[in-house]
Structure formats: structure tokens, C-alpha cells
Amino acid sequence: MAIEFPDPRSASPEGIVAIGGDLHPESVLAAYRLGIFPWPVDNLPLLWFCPPERAIVRFAAVHVPRSLARAARQCTLRFSLDEAFADVIDACAHSPRPGQDGTWITPEVIAAYIRLHELGIAHSVEAWDGERLVGGLYGVAVDGAFAAESMFYRAPNASKLCVLHLIDHLRGRGLEWMDVQTMTPHMGRLGAELIDRDEFLALLQATRRLRLRLFD
Numbered sequence: 001m002a003i004e005f006p007d008p009r010s011a012s013p014e015g016i017v018a019i020g021g022d023l024h025p026e027s028v029l030a031a032y033r034l035g036i037f038p039w040p041v042d043n044l045p046l047l048w049f050c051p052p053e054r055a056i057v058r059f060a061a062v063h064v065p066r067s068l069a070r071a072a073r074q075c076t077l078r079f080s081l082d083e084a085f086a087d088v089i090d091a092c093a094h095s096p097r098p099g100q101d102g103t104w105i106t107p108e109v110i111a112a113y114i115r116l117h118e119l120g121i122a123h124s125v126e127a128w129d130g131e132r133l134v135g136g137l138y139g140v141a142v143d144g145a146f147a148a149e150s151m152f153y154r155a156p157n158a159s160k161l162c163v164l165h166l167i168d169h170l171r172g173r174g175l176e177w178m179d180v181q182t183m184t185p186h187m188g189r190l191g192a193e194l195i196d197r198d199e200f201l202a203l204l205q206a207t208r209r210l211r212l213r214l215f216d
Contacts, residue, residue: 002026008034008050008201015051022046023112025119032142035197035204037181040104054200055183055192059171063191064164071157072164077135078128079165081215085117085124086110088136092150105150113149116140123215125166127158135159137166139178144212145204146170147179160186173214177203 003021011017017036021027023046031037036050064072093105116122121142127135135158137151148166153159163186170178180187183194195203 002030003048005031005034005036005048008036009197011050011052011197013052015049016047017050018048020045021048023108025112025116025121028112028116028140029121029142032140032145032147033208035201037147038109040106040109050197050201051182052197053194054197055180055187055194056177056200056203057167057180057187057190057192058177059167060176061191061193062167063189065189068157068160068164072161075157075161076129077155077158077161079162080126080128081169082117082123084126084133084136085122085138086114087133088124088126088138088152089113089150091133091136091152091154092138095152113138113140120215125162125169127153127155127162127165129155135162137162139166141214143208144175144210144214145179145207146175146214147181149181163190170214174210174212175207175214177207179204 005018008017031048036048039047039049041047089110093103113122122140124136124138126133134155135153139146139148151159180192183192
């Protein structure tokens with residue numbers, strides 16, 4: 001049974017909307033439809049967030065740095081969608097993050113999002129060097145909106161090029177933006193912006209009404 005979430009505008013100053021529950025697909029879907037996402041924290045019940053500021057990427061405002069554009073032109077990698085979701089999320093979980101001792105992508109999160117992938121809700125982008133997986137990212141598509149979750153790389157620029165591949169794909173399906181949740185230096189260089197919660201929720205609901213089909 002899905003969790004019944006309160007209005008995300010009632011979140012704590014840190015953005016916590018709810019505490020507890022589980023990662024059942026119906027609960028995760030209910031959360032994303034309201035602009036809420038789960039974020040496990042060590043030694044605490046499951047936390048559900050809708051922060052006061054949200055990072056998004058508007059595709060019309062994407063800026064590709066010169067070095068990344070050059071890497072894209074010279075790239076020999078192959079990119080794919082949904083060919084290795086389990087491998088991608090596992091790699092994201094085990095990728096070191098500057099300033100972080102651990103990861104929020106727990107075994108429970110991995111199992112839950114693999115189930116979402118099996119249901120056609122969670123999706124991955126992969127970068128391949130021959131048969132070797134060298135980069136990727138995954139996220140969640142709900143009602144025609146997309147939320148990017150995490151990415152990893154094992155070759156220079158592989159994850160960044162996966163982001164560009166994803167943007168091209170989503171733009172081709174009629175989407176004009178994606179949720180990246182929190183600002184990172186890379187997303188900032190690509191042109192991501194921070195908007196307040198109310199603006200984000202209005203944008204999310206307007207996008208959901210379009211009912212875009214983002215993946216086959």
C-alpha cells in the first residue's frame with residue numbers, strides 16, 4: 001500500500017516531508033508525483049525529501065563547456081538506454097564521492113529501483129568501450145517528468161557524455177527540462193539552476209499534465 005504523503009510545502013526547513021515507511025513501488029511513485037524523493041540516512045528511519053530549493057536543467061539553457069564539446073566530437077564510446085540498469089545502479093553505489101564516507105544507495109535502494117526498472121519506471125543510460133561499461137546514470141520517469149538520480153564513470157567524461165545523451169533523448173520526446181534534485185559542480189557548469197519549491201512543484205505538475213512518453 002502506498003504511503004500517503006503530506007503536502008510537500010509542509011516540509012521541515014531541511015526539506016524533510018515524511019519519516020519512515022518503505023520503498024514499495026507504489027510509495028515511490030506517489031512520492032515522485034508530489035516532487036518528493038527518498039534519501040536514506042545512516043541510523044535513521046527512511047527520510048523523504050522535497051527541499052526548499054531544487055536543481056533543474058532546462059534543456060534550452062544547456063551550456064556544453066568547450067572541453068566537453070571536444071570530447072563529444074572525438075568520442076568513440078557507444079551509448080545505450082536500459083541495457084544494464086542493475087550494473088549502473090551498482091556502480092553508482094560503489095563510486096567514491098568527494099566529501100562522503102558512504103552512499104545513500106543502500107542495498108534496499110538498489111533492490112527497490114531495480115524493481116522500478118522492471119516496471120518500466122526507472123531507466124539507465126550506459127556508456128560502453130567495447131564490451132566494458134565505463135559510465136552511466138539512472139533516474140526515474142513518472143508521468144512524463146524525469147528525475148536524474150546518480151551517475152558514475154570509469155573513463156574520462158563518460159558520465160558527462162551520458163548526461164548529454166540523456167538530454168538529447170528526452171528533448172526528442174518533447175520534454176524541456178529534468179530534475180537533478182541537488183546542485184553539483186558538473187550540473188552547474190552545464191547550466192543547471194536552483195528554483196524554489198513552489199516553482200518546482202508548479203513546473204512538475206504542468207509537465208505531468210502533458211503525459212509525455214519518455215521511454216518505449
